[in-house]
Amino acid sequence: MTLDNILEEIKMANSIIILTHETPDGDAIGSSLAMKLALKTLEKESDVIIKEFPRIFKFLPGANEVKTDAEGKKYDLAISVDCADLKRLSGKEYFEEAKKGIVIDHHGSNTMYGDINFVNPVAPACCEILAGMFEYFDINIDVNIGTAILTGIITDTGGFKYPSVTAETFEFTAELLRKGVNVSEIYKRVLETKTRSNFELIKRTMNRLELLEEGKVAFTYMNLKDEEEVSAEIGDHEGIVENGRSIEGVQISIFIRQKDENSYKVSMRSNGNINVSDICYIFGGGGHPNAAGALIQGNVEQVKEKIMKEVKKVI
Secondary structure (H helix, E strand, C coil): CHHHHHHHHHHHCCCEEEECECCCCHHHHHHHHHHHHHHHHCCCCCEEECCCCCHHHCCCCCHHHCECCCCCCCCCEEEEECCCCHHHECCHHHHHHCCEEEEEECCCCCCCCCCEEEECCCCCCHHHHHHHHHHHCCCCCCHHHHHHHHHHHHHHCCCCCCCCCCHHHHHHHHHHHHCCCCHHHHHHHHHHCCCHHHHHHHHHHHHHCEEECCCCEEEEEECHHHHHHCCCCCCCCCCHHHHHHCCCCCCEEEEEEEEECCEEEEEEEECCCCCHHHHHHHCCCEEECCEEEEEEECCHHHHHHHHHHHHCCCC
16 A cells, blocks of 8 residues: 555665755645654654745744755655646655655646655645544644644645535544644634735735636736845745636636746636646646745736636636
8 A cells, every 4th residue: 555655665764854845835835844853753753845935834833843854865765745847846856866756636637747646636734644543553643743734635625615625624633622723723823924125025915916808818027126125034925826716707817927038837726627737838837726835937018818718718
């Protein structure tokens, strides 16, 4: 069985690295830290590499042990969490050079790039997969591990509001609450607390927001100058795409953020049964049916035109 094989590889490994996707969100970070804390209970030390760590998640147990680089170190085992494709894996060189690679994920678009792949596209968050995995491994999910897991579940379900939420999601949450995990505090920190820079970026992007295709599409953007002027830090753009989706009549919300002189990171959200992952896949990205992203070359107008050409086909 796959889970037994994963546990066997963990026990045999003398050096372990934990990796996740670029521009990590709460599920990516929560999964990484939960895995590191769980490995400690098995008396296994590991390195977590996250090059861009949003300060909103600094409260998480183990956050102070995260590294931005492994400085060329070689590992027996690399564990990828919450990442569907090797090309999106931050620190993918460590995964490729490790003796064994394990992939744990919940994206339906996962390319199965590991030696062992444990992928459940029905799970609303990678952290929920880990919760079940740890129970199978007979690992005690204490308050620290539970806090990391619940952070991932809360962020990837938008506070339990997305259609991907299952009865099992609430059962896991109830069990974590019984263990002493502060659900309301996590919710407030990751979904309701905004940095000053994030607030300023929200104002700018809301002022630029356009309603297209008879109000079915919301589009907005930000550039490098915006980030510089508000002294934005890593993660201060999070949540902006959700503002468009909340408008009555909007089926697809599009937010693009400048990455460099000639490319934009695209974030898309949808309501109903429109699959934005399929749209992003066309541009080399992917994600979930109602939440996906991609990196597209061009200036604001060029990127907007490319996306809208595909969006018009599905609305």
